[in-house]
Amino acid sequence: MEPVEQSNDVALDIIITNVVSVFRTRCHLNLRTIGLEGNNVIYKPEVGKVLMKLRKPRITASIWSSGKIICTGATSEDEAKLGARRLARCLQKIGFKVRFSDFKVVNVLAVCSMPFQIRLIEFTKNNRPIASYEPEIHPAASYRIKNLRATVQVFSTGNITVTGPNVQNVALAVEYIYPLLLECQKTLV
Amino acid sequence: MESIRELFLEEGVEERVLEDLRQLWESKVLQSKAVEGFAKDSINPSNFVLQLPANFSQTLQKPTASVVIPAGQRAQSFTAKASHTGTIATFSLPPGVTYPVHIPAGVTLQTASGHLYKVNVPVMVTQAPNQRVSAQVNKPLEEQRNMTTTITHNIPAQMTGLCPQTLPVPQASQPVLPSLHQSQLPQHPNIPLDQSSQPPVPVTPEPSINYQSSQSPLESPSEFTLDGIEFSPQPVDMSASSPLSTQLPVGLQGDSGNAQVLEFGASAQEMVERAVKAEEEAAAMASTNDTMSLLPDLERTPDSALKLEMELLRDYNFNELASIVQLDGTCDSSSEAGEEEQEQDEEDQGAVGENEFLGIINAEALKALQGAGATTDTSVSSCSDVDEADVEEVEEEDPLNSGDDVSEQDIPEIFDTENVIVCQYDKIHRSKNRWKFYLKDGIMCYSGKDYVFSKAVGEAEW
Numbered sequence: 004m005e006p007v008e009q010s011n012d013v014a015l016d017i018i019i020t021n022v023v024s025v026f027r028t029r030c031h032l033n034l035r036t037i038g039l040e041g042n043n044v045i046y047k048p049e050v051g052k053v054l055m056k057l058r059k060p061r062i063t064a065s066i067w068s069s070g071k072i073i074c075t076g077a078t079s080e081d082e083a084k085l086g087a088r089r090l091a092r093c094l095q096k097i098g099f100k101v102r103f104s105d106f107k108v109v110n111v112l113a114v115c116s117m118p119f120q121i122r123l124i125e126f127t128k129n130n131r132p133i134a135s136y137e138p139e140i141h142p143a144a145s146y147r148i149k150n151l152r153a154t155v156q157v158f159s160t161g162n163i164t165v166t167g168p169n170v171q172n173v174a175l176a177v178e179y180i181y182p183l184l185l186e187c188q189k190t191l192v
Numbered sequence: 193m194e195s196i197r198e199l200f201l202e203e204g205v206e207e208r209v210l211e212d213l214r215q216l217w218e219s220k221v222l223q224s225k226a227v228e229g230f231a232k233d234s235i236n237p238s239n240f241v242l243q244l245p246a247n248f249s250q251t252l253q254k255p256t257a258s259v260v261i262p263a264g265q266r267a268q269s270f271t272a273k274a275s276h277t278g279t280i281a282t283f284s285l286p287p288g289v290t291y292p293v294h295i296p297a298g299v300t301l302q303t304a305s306g307h308l309y310k311v312n313v314p315v316m317v318t319q320a321p322n323q324r325v326s327a328q329v330n331k332p333l334e335e336q337r338n339m340t341t342t343i344t345h346n347i348p349a350q351m352t353g354l355c356p357q358t359l360p361v362p363q364a365s366q367p368v369l370p371s372l373h374q375s376q377l378p379q380h381p382n383i384p385l386d387q388s389s390q391p392p393v394p395v396t397p398e399p400s401i402n403y404q405s406s407q408s409p410l411e412s413p414s415e416f417t418l419d420g421i422e423f424s425p426q427p428v429d430m431s432a433s434s435p436l437s438t439q440l441p442v443g444l445q446g447d448s449g450n451a452q453v454l455e456f457g458a459s460a461q462e463m464v465e466r467a468v469k470a471e472e473e474a475a476a477m478a479s480t481n482d483t484m485s486l487l488p489d490l491e492r493t494p495d496s497a498l499k500l501e502m503e504l505l506r507d508y509n510f511n512e513l514a515s516i517v518q519l520d521g522t523c524d525s526s527s528e529a530g531e532e533e534q535e536q537d538e539e540d541q542g543a544v545g546e547n548e549f550l551g552i553i554n555a556e557a558l559k560a561l562q563g564a565g566a567t568t569d570t571s572v573s574s575c576s577d578v579d580e581a582d583v584e585e586v587e588e589e590d591p592l593n594s595g596d597d598v599s600e601q602d603i604p605e606i607f608d609t610e611n612v613i614v615c616q617y618d619k620i621h622r623s624k625n626r627w628k629f630y631l632k633d634g635i636m637c638y639s640g641k642d643y644v645f646s647k648a649v650g651e652a653e654w
Contacts, residue, residue, distance in 0.1 A: 043654070
């Protein structure tokens with residue numbers, strides 16, 4: 004008998020929707036100068052940061068005066084890095100002695116759609132301590148994968164969202180949870 | 193009151209409002225018993241308004257027009273109408289009234305200058321004493337008298353002038369006259385607003401009236417106790433009117449500007465009189481109306497008009513100076529400066545918020561400017577070619593030397609339009625990449641044409 008091959012790669016489309024990264028400019032930044040002279044900037048003095056939006060890699064960066072910059076909105080890790088570099092280049096052109104240092108992707112958000120619906124209560128019961136489900140608070144069951152440092156939110160529709168430190172972990176998390184979801188799929192019975 | 197009435201009618205304000213205000217003011221005045229025993233001198237042959245106390249006939253209260261009392265009428269005419277109570281009738285004597293005029297007790301008279309004289313006892317208003325007194329005083333200040341008289345003359349017929357009664361002129365009035373005239377300009381602030389000011393109050397209108405075309409000398413040395421009680425902000429008004437005094441002589445002395453000044457003075461007098469007539473609100477309304485009626489003039493020199501008015505008010509020692517405060521607001525002379533300041537502040541404050549939008553909107557337009565003073569945004573991309581050579585490239589773990597590779601921002605940023613909007617913002621809103629602008633008070637240059645707007649709403653996608 005042919006062993007039932009369980010393909011490790013689920014033929015699921017994992018769509019990365021957001022990549023969050025940080026980097027430092029290693030120099031103090033004058034937010035007011037950036038707000039006045041920068042292109043496509045939103046100065047928020049009440050919070051103490053400047054938002055700069057880039058078009059090419061659609062990213063939005065929060066710039067603090069300490070020189071720390073958080074870059075959000077990228078759809079891939081490479082794009083995140085490219086956008087961050089462009090951002091640093093913009094600041095450099097404004098006149099600050101910017102150094103592109105300590106670039107790190109801190110969060111990746113991906114969504115995936117299962118071809119089946121899921122019985123969340125059963126799923127939660129099967130994965131008691133790891134999964135938590137509070138329908139009054141949130142309609143999704145939350146499943147934390149410790150070793151991957153990833154969190155999967157499972158919706159009864161079969162959609163799941165995965166957040167992890169990098170894209171690889173996210174992909175691994177999807178693969179990890181797929182069989183668990185398969186057990187609890189809502190079949191038409 | 194008449195002019196107010198007309199203005200009210202023009203604006204659609206209910207006649208009743210005017211009447212109510214007048215009644216209210218009159219009742220307050222009577223309640224305060226401020227009007228007592230005014231000594232009245234000669235009568236102003238021009239129109240003057242008789243404010244009958246509440247106990248007089250209400251028939252006098254005709255919303256339409258003032259009741260003209262023929263000169264020959266005596267107290268009977270008034271008493272006949274004293275059937276109503278609680279209402280105050282205001283009517284003006286025709287200019288043809290010949291003195292003496294008998295005024296029954298309880299009538300409140302108001303001179304053209306706006307002074308109120310409460311007639312507690314039946315009095316006869318004649319001209320004779322005025323001529324004497326006024327002639328003495330007017331000589332030194334003939335010019336000003338001419339101004340004021342002309343002003344009063346220009347005042348519409350509804351201007352109420354009160355001919356002072358022929359009661360014995362208080363001796364203090366005469367010495368007060370010269371002192372008043374002399375001290376008119378510089379010393380007005382010093383003149384106490386209380387009873388001591390009362391004699392000067394009637395004095396000033398007297399010379400002004402003296403030079404009227406009708407040449408009916410008017411003296412008004414009668415006391416004017418109304419002011420002291422009724423209006424508290426006298427010191428304020430006096431101080432406020434002090435600048436006016438300094439300016440008034442300047443304006444008055446100029447022949448060319450006399451007409452304009454006179455008009456302002458007329459308006460001021462009108463406003464003053466109305467303030468006397470009605471409550472302060474009424475006075476404010478009147479002032480607004482007057483200002484509106486004299487809008488062309490006021491627009492020219494609102495500040496001077498205001499100051500002239502204040503000057504006149506001060507000359508007359510009016511407690512209606514309280515109305516000056518309101519007139520200030522209505523004339524909007526000071527608000528102009530305030531607006532400018534506000535605009536500057538708002539523009540400065542909005543600069544931060546606006547700059548980003550300006551940058552987004554005019555990014556390409558500003559590219560070539562490279563941070564020129566007018567525009568706060570400088571297109572970094574446009575400066576890339578110029579700045580790349582200038583910007584230092586720091587070596588580090590990941591050198592940003594690749595300014596060429598990294599900065600590809602120029603591509604989408606080619607606008608090259610000079611369409612500029614300079615305005616204030618009410619609200620700027622953004623959702624993701626959808627922007628909504630709620631702007632106000634702006635000037636824009638679009639397609640080479642200039643536009644002005646008080647409100648503008650815009651939407652844009654970034």
